Amino acid sequence: FTAQEIIYCSEVAEAKMMIFEEGFLDRIREVQPHLPAIKHYICIGKNTPKDMEDFDQMMGKSSSKPVEIPLDDNEGCSLYFTSGTTGKPKPILLTNKNIECAAITNNHNWNIKHNDNFLLLQPLYHAGGGMMWVGCVIVGAPAVLIKGMIKPMDVVHVVQNESITILFMVVPWALDILGHYDRGELTTEQYGLKSCRLLSLGGQPVPPAV
8 A cells, every 4th residue: 555545544444553564664654644543553573663562562461361342243343445456445344243254154164173273375454364364263273474575485484384284375376386396496305395284276267287
């Protein structure tokens, strides 16, 4: 999103808090004067500005006990925005029931268990990855996120080192990874990826060769 789109989305959402990664600090500084309603900026990273809150410190001081707040099925839970390719990003409000149904459906489709480990490659603002992730959340299964630009080698290393059991990616990413194996840049002896029990591909039809 551009600075103007961040301002627009924040105003539509009536946001009071913004959580961001430190790599976006310059962009946040640009929009900060235009968002007086946001009172708390929470930075994820090692160099949190003094006028902002550190995410790790905040989590360290927080209780792990569930928050006992009654929820209504029809209350808004999550506000997603379209990509804005044909105009301004359009807000889409998902209710608690929407998220619950997505979690149950995806958990059932993938037969996700508590001891699974999901590699989330999609951005958190992307509904595809987020809706897959909640299927893990409802059974307490962990997920791993890769920061920054993702390369095929990054995916392979993380699957191997973190014992990933479920991997969801679009077809071009899978083709990139297979290309590394075909060219001998990766070998099954080094990276057998034996922990991965499920690979789900989406975004387009899967070529028979894949």
